[in-house]
Amino acid sequence: MTLFLRRSVPRNLYDTVSEDSAAVVISQYSSSFGVASRLLAEPVRTQVRNIYALVRVADEIVDNPSPDLAREARERMLTWLLEDVRHALVAGYSANLVVHAFARTALSVGIEDDVVEPFFASMRMDLDTTTHTPATFDRYVYGSAEVVGLMCLRAFVAAPDGPADPAAAYDALSPGARRLGAAFQKLNFLRDLADDHDLLHRTYFPGLDPDRFCDADRDRILDDIDADLAAASAVVPELPPSSRRAVSAAHATFAELSSRLRRTSAQEIRRSRVRVPTAVKLRIAAGAVYGGRS
Secondary structure, three states, rough: OOOOOOOOOOOOHHHHHHHHHHHHHHHHOOHHHHHHOOOOOOOHHHHHHHHHHHHHHHHHHHHHHOOOOOOOHHHHHHHHHHHHHHHHHHHOOOOOHHHHHHHHHHHHOOOOHHHHHHHHHHHHHHHHOOOHHHHHHHHHHHHHHHHHHHHHHHHHHHHOOOOOOOHHHHHHHHHHHHHHHHHHHHHHHHHHHHHHOOOOOHHHOOOOEEEEEEEEHHHHHHHHHHHHHHHHOOOHHOOHHHHHHHHHHHHHHHHHHHHHHHOOOHHHHHOOOOOOOOOHHHHHHHHHHHHHHO
């Protein structure tokens, strides 16, 4: 069983500025995140935002298409960012506003290096790995997505309305959190198939040739994703009310995206990015609110 080593984190002006900065990062990089996150109660909403802001900064280092940012420079930046995060987890402070916000959350809810290190390891894989084997794919999805779900789960069970035994709840809900993170990542891989291959020169799904991508490939990938979503749905009702509605909305949005991708031809997926319209996201969020009252 994982122990929660939470620390009381006093708040000052710098903390407020750092969390406001994390909010700006999220608002600019992820419209989908904004809809679901509004259903999170505080302090969970701010904590999850702080987590995702760090994720976005690391993503930007490896995914920024600028040819002026060489591989060696990206690797140094990732190393510096990881070192800064690790220092902040000890000192409780960073001159990087996003890292500072993340560290505040990590120290409050018990996020430790056992999930931070695999995340950065996956980011490093993007610097060199252009095609994946089943083993590297599983390792990448774990580090880039499943551990992010685990970080968020720490915040969920540490909430004021959380379970009496957060450690036991974390252990029980971890498999579902990992499967939801995996589903989200695989859906992104599928709908970003064109940009990943054509712009970033990456192919994530093992054995897949994007130039020969067909409907059978689409269905095989979506069958795996839908299995992840089904496993994740089983644990959503066990989450505290402060996070349950938001996670339910996120799950329903991913399921809607999966359904839309399944109705889209492989040729079209290869050409353009399939999206869930904002109006549909809002309808899903409303359904989560009224369907999740307790």
